[in-house]
Amino acid sequence: IEGRLTDDESARVLERIMLYRLTADYRHMSGFSVRFDEQYFDPVVSLSRTEVFVDCGGFDGDTVLQFCARNPEYKHIYVFEPSPPNFEKATARLRGRENLSLIPLGVSNAKGTVGFNSAAGSASCVTSAGAMTIEVVSIDEYIAEPISYIKMDLEGWELQALNGAKRHIL
Numbered sequence: 001i002e003g004r005l006t007d008d009e010s011a012r013v014l015e016r017i018m019l020y021r022l023t024a025d026y027r028h029m030s031g032f033s034v035r036f037d038e039q040y041f042d043p044v045v046s047l048s049r050t051e052v053f054v055d056c057g058g059f060d061g062d063t064v065l066q067f068c069a070r071n072p073e074y075k076h077i078y079v080f081e082p083s084p085p086n087f088e089k090a091t092a093r094l095r096g097r098e099n100l101s102l103i104p105l106g107v108s109n110a111k112g113t114v115g116f117n118s119a120a121g122s123a124s125c126v127t128s129a130g131a132m133t134i135e136v137v138s139i140d141e142y143i144a145e146p147i148s149y150i151k152m153d154l155e156g157w158e159l160q161a162l163n164g165a166k167r168h169i170l
Contacts, residue, residue, distance in 0.1 A: 037066065040151045047071035052145055055079045056107045056161055057153040060089035067149075068097065075099065078143060082106040082116060082134040107154070108136035109163035138164030 005011045020028035040063055041047075051074045053067050058079035067077065076099045081087045087104045094100060108114065116134040139150070139161070147168045152158045162169070 041066060041070055047074075047149075049073035050075050051148045052143075053077045054139060054143065054147050054150045054165075056139070056151065057081065057155070058090050058102075059086050059153070061093035063151055063153075064090075064094055064097075064100070076145070077101070078103060080105055080107050082136070103142070105142075106134050106136040106157075107139055107142075107152075107161040107164060108157070109138055109160045111135075111137050111141060140165055140167040143168070 005014065016028045016032075020026070047067075047070055049071075051071055053064075053071075053074060053076070055063050055067075055077065058064065058081035061079065064077055064079055067074070077097070078101045079090060079094070080103045081090050082105055084104070087102070091102055094102065106114065106116065112135075113133045114136055116132050139147070141164070147165075150165060150168070152161055154161055
């Protein structure tokens with residue numbers, strides 16, 4: 001870890017998280033707190049009116065509302081939410097927002113179809129035992145304009161989605 005991050009605090013945080021993940025010893029997490037209002041928008045993040053925000057796993061629109069409260073003059077927001085009940089809630093909550101694209105698809109490394117459990121609320125996820133199938137797309141294929149901020153809460157499907165956003169990330 002040493003020398004790979006640009007500041008000492010980031011290295012200390014990563015090391016403590018890695019130690020916790022490797023040992024399951026909660027002592028490594030002392031001093032950390034759960035901050036739901038800041039979980040995706042740490043105060044050190046600086047936002048501008050040129051932001052193109054992509055919310056993968058948009059649930060009911062809660063994170064988009066947090067983003068808008070912090071950055072009301074954004075350029076565009078894309079919300080991917082494949083769960084029909086969650087999509088309906090997000091649509092109702094975000095109605096009237098400008099420069100917002102609500103997309104009833106999942107994200108992955110390529111266009112296709114995957115099994116999905118849509119009945120788990122915020123924990124809806126891709127699973128081979130899913131009661132339904134959903135269409136998925138890659139961020140690189142779906143969004144042409146440069147993206148500045150990607151949030152993913154995909155219940156274990158993040159790696160596939162990140163691979164589908166490789167061009168944007170690079």
